[in-house]
Amino acid sequence: MPVATDLSALTTKFHALSDETRLRIIDMLRGGERCVCDLTEALDAGQSRLSFHLKVLKDAKLVTDRREGRWAYYALAPDAFAQLEEFVGELPSTKLSVLASRCC
């Protein structure tokens, strides 16, 4: 089992990425840290909504947040995609032609 490690942490991460708004957020953060107001404006999402999605990303450990004065800055977590790469990386191409030998 390649990825028996922590299935539920993995599903949490994938779930966090299964939403367009959140994907956009991630994409914006690729350029570096952003404050919430920047994101709100760029994504034209209500403040409350954005805050919710940021929380989902944070809970999945994909982003980190930092408080500075009255602003909150979010950034990609350093090793955010490590676990995902591990899972996705196990390239299946090699064994693809293997057919199920025998059924039931």
Added chain:
Amino acid sequence: MPVATDLSALTTKFHALSDETRLRIIDMLRGGERCVCDLTEALDAGQSRLSFHLKVLKDAKLVTDRREGRWAYYALAPDAFAQLEEFVGELPSTKLSVLASRCC
């Protein structure tokens, strides 16, 4: 924009991977093609339930199915993870230290 390609296809794939049962299915398919009854047994899931999850994976184009007699065989789609790798691969590590210059 690195991944402007097709956000909704991407979210669909991520969503398909955001469930433990489906992750287990993927993992089993790494070893090659499997028939549904094998999967049902190995995952101890009801037939209907499994069929539902297989459909989710198939709709996300992560797996393909093949009919043979009265059995159905599922396998990882050849390029299943290509798009995911593209997204996940854009390693953020380099720009991580970039702080937001100015806010709102």
Added chain:
DNA sequence: CTAACGCATCAATATTTCTTGATCACCGGA
């Protein structure tokens, strides 16, 4: 000190997704 701002959180509602049990269609063996 007070008012405005940035943001998190909560409550209520809408929406989506999952599970279960039926049912149906198809195929192969007797």
Added chain:
DNA sequence: TCCGGTGATCAAGAAATATTGATGCGTTAG
């Protein structure tokens, strides 16, 4: 041809998620 087995699909209910608007808390400017 009839029957049992495999698996898809549907309908109904349960559960998880998302959206909205309201409220609250800390911070900064005046």
